[in-house]
Amino acid sequence: MRPERPVLRARVPLRVSFAGGGTDVSPFPEREGGAVLSATISSYAYATLRPRTDGRITVESHDYGQAIDYEVGQRATLDGTLDLPKAAIDRIMTLRGAMPSDGFDLFLHTNAPPGSGLGSSSAVMVAVIDLVARHCGIDLDPHEMAELAYHLEREDLGIPGGYQDQYAAAFGGFNFMEFRGHGEVVVSPLRVRADTVHELEHNMLLAYTGRTRVSDHIIEDQVSRYETGQQDAVAGLRAQRDLADAMRVALLRGKVDEVGRLLGQAWAEKQRMSSRIATPLILDAVDLAMRTGALGGKVTGAGGGGHMIFICEFERRHQVADALIGLGLQVSEFTFTDHGATTWRGQR
Numbered sequence: 001m002r003p004e005r006p007v008l009r010a011r012v013p014l015r016v017s018f019a020g021g022g023t024d025v026s027p028f029p030e031r032e033g034g035a036v037l038s039a040t041i042s043s044y045a046y047a048t049l050r051p052r053t054d055g056r057i058t059v060e061s062h063d064y065g066q067a068i069d070y071e072v073g074q075r076a077t078l079d080g081t082l083d084l085p086k087a088a089i090d091r092i093m094t095l096r097g098a099m100p101s102d103g104f105d106l107f108l109h110t111n112a113p114p115g116s117g118l119g120s121s122s123a124v125m126v127a128v129i130d131l132v133a134r135h136c137g138i139d140l141d142p143h144e145m146a147e148l149a150y151h152l153e154r155e156d157l158g159i160p161g162g163y164q165d166q167y168a169a170a171f172g173g174f175n176f177m178e179f180r181g182h183g184e185v186v187v188s189p190l191r192v193r194a195d196t197v198h199e200l201e202h203n204m205l206l207a208y209t210g211r212t213r214v215s216d217h218i219i220e221d222q223v224s225r226y227e228t229g230q231q232d233a234v235a236g237l238r239a240q241r242d243l244a245d246a247m248r249v250a251l252l253r254g255k256v257d258e259v260g261r262l263l264g265q266a267w268a269e270k271q272r273m274s275s276r277i278a279t280p281l282i283l284d285a286v287d288l289a290m291r292t293g294a295l296g297g298k299v300t301g302a303g304g305g306g307h308m309i310f311i312c313e314f315e316r317r318h319q320v321a322d323a324l325i326g327l328g329l330q331v332s333e334f335t336f337t338d339h340g341a342t343t344w345r346g347q348r
Contacts, residue, residue, distance in 0.1 A: 117301025172340030260295025
């Protein structure tokens, strides 16, 4: 008789990207080396795994309003319904050393929808990997979780994108990530002073455009422009990489105003990577924010919609917020978190 297994819960943070986004998308990192500066925030992907004894697996997603039910050992069909958790479950349960399972219920929920620019899909993938691996008696470190999540999303499922989201979710905190050839990823946690973090939290705003970019093919367009040698796209990507490093230095030196100005430069260079990144609403939002007290602002994902971040003069942050709300954006304050993927035993 197998020992009773505990209920497991996971909380994985979402992230904001300051600079370098796009340089983590193949083939740029393999050819020229990419770099991204990002930080995780106090918004999360949540997951609960409750063991069963009848040999069945169920997965329910609150965000999608979808559920699936199948037998342990039955290979799930990747048909567009909850493919992320299905792919992770199949892979984990067949890893060498995995303990057999009598089944489980898996419940998923996130604070932001897919395509919102906060890395929510990758955070869900990391949460599922962490929970199912622990349920099967496998202990993965953050790098292993992130690497597996990348391969599942980008290779097995063919979802366009880069490396940064999986590693941000798994590691947490402020990170400077470098992307090199042969899939090499170097994550350097930044020891940002507490007063700098507090100042950033006081001066920043998160604004949701109300539109996701899932079907906009922005990443594919960016890759195509780079591979065909279009000058703007190539220059924009190289500048993004350099700005990520410059922002890293400014952040470690506690120069929040300089980080704000560099954020504005990163937005200007990001627009060169694809004509689909900026929309009239996004352009109006940045222009209005700059006129009412922002030092810089940009979209925090691929673009075309999703979330935007702004660094403001604190005394005028409320004016920026009011202006963005008047434009129809959903504006919120946020805090940063040092913790990446976190799991614990729940109560039945």
